[in-house]
Amino acid sequence: MKDIYILAIETSCDETSIAIVKNGKNVEALTISTQMQTHAKYGGVVPEIASRMHTENITLVLEETLKKTNLKISDMDAIAVAYKPGLLGSLLVGIEFAKVLAYIYQKPLIKVNHLIGHIYANAINNELKFPLLALVVSGGHTELVIMKDNYNFELLGATKDDAIGEAFDKVARILDIPYPGGPGIEKLALEGNSTYNLPIPVMDETFDFSYSGLKSYIINLVHNEKQKGNEINRKNLAASFQKAAVEELTRKVNLALKKTNIKNLIVAGGVSANRYLRERLKEITEINNAKLFIPDFIYCTDNAAMIGAAAYPLFLNKEFADFSLNAESQANVC
Numbered sequence: 001m002k003d004i005y006i007l008a009i010e011t012s013c014d015e016t017s018i019a020i021v022k023n024g025k026n027v028e029a030l031t032i033s034t035q036m037q038t039h040a041k042y043g044g045v046v047p048e049i050a051s052r053m054h055t056e057n058i059t060l061v062l063e064e065t066l067k068k069t070n071l072k073i074s075d076m077d078a079i080a081v082a083y084k085p086g087l088l089g090s091l092l093v094g095i096e097f098a099k100v101l102a103y104i105y106q107k108p109l110i111k112v113n114h115l116i117g118h119i120y121a122n123a124i125n126n127e128l129k130f131p132l133l134a135l136v137v138s139g140g141h142t143e144l145v146i147m148k149d150n151y152n153f154e155l156l157g158a159t160k161d162d163a164i165g166e167a168f169d170k171v172a173r174i175l176d177i178p179y180p181g182g183p184g185i186e187k188l189a190l191e192g193n194s195t196y197n198l199p200i201p202v203m204d205e206t207f208d209f210s211y212s213g214l215k216s217y218i219i220n221l222v223h224n225e226k227q228k229g230n231e232i233n234r235k236n237l238a239a240s241f242q243k244a245a246v247e248e249l250t251r252k253v254n255l256a257l258k259k260t261n262i263k264n265l266i267v268a269g270g271v272s273a274n275r276y277l278r279e280r281l282k283e284i285t286e287i288n289n290a291k292l293f294i295p296d297f298i299y300c301t302d303n304a305a306m307i308g309a310a311a312y313p314l315f316l317n318k319e320f321a322d323f324s325l326n327a328e329s330q331a332n333v334c
């Protein structure tokens, strides 16, 4: 069969990224232009600045990506773009850019759910083995999904309140760790020990998660200690939070592996870059005689290669979008 090349675009939040992906798994070129340092000044992503920076950067990111290969846009079989969920203004920059390329070069347009993109980051340099359990842990989502085949999703559980990444970011803020908080907490936790006795979020037998209780407990603890003039041990509190937050995931994943008897676990989304989480999931999968798949670090956080990987099964099914394609701010995997 002829090789299929997809030019993929990702602009859902604060990374402008373009990739060329061959056959849904070989990354021929990838560029990620992050705006993190700009947003760090404000303690979080400022939507208006994000979309303006995407507009400024996107053509340069395309140019840089093309320079990394001998391929031209005319060699592409399709143009793929993340269209939900995310910041509307940011998504629209990528969508309009994708439409223009598809129109000028007469290529099919493929719309990709960003969260499904995170899942398909596991297909890069790899083959997805079905049935599988997918744990989606990002800034806005915490979901446990069963996949019996490509694009066959069944929601097993999800967060009832905050997403795990959001909890990392909010706790980081109270500990004066700059945005984005996840990597900062991980670093600080390495220097501390889990000495604080924190509530483990949900102790029931469902597959749902909860993070708002843990987050609020820490915010109150820090405020109360500050008011009393007591010193907070930031390193130990970071380590204690990370342990409790991850414990909530591993307990539910363990339950899901046992109850479903599925033997493949894949992890998706920015929080999957966390080394402590990776280690704990390795233990849980080994106990359950299951296999663990986690993307390389570069494909864990937002990037366009995962959008190219997720677009491939849609290309094979000829599921193309038309030029009425619009952005959607909210979405789940299914």
Ligand code: KG4
Binding pocket: 013, 118, 137, 138, 139, 140, 141, 164, 165, 166, 168, 169, 180, 181, 182, 183, 186, 269, 270, 271, 272, 273, 274, 275, 300, 301, 302
């Ligand atoms: O998937 P992602 O890049 O963007 C979204 O789609 O949301 O995820 C971003 C989230 C942020 O909350 C960030 O703090 C978290 O992933 N994150 C981490 C780590 N790296 C990124 N959380 C914990 N440990 C990390 N090493």
Ligand code: ZN
Binding pocket: 114, 118, 138, 139, 269, 270, 301, 302
């Ligand atoms: Zn993401």
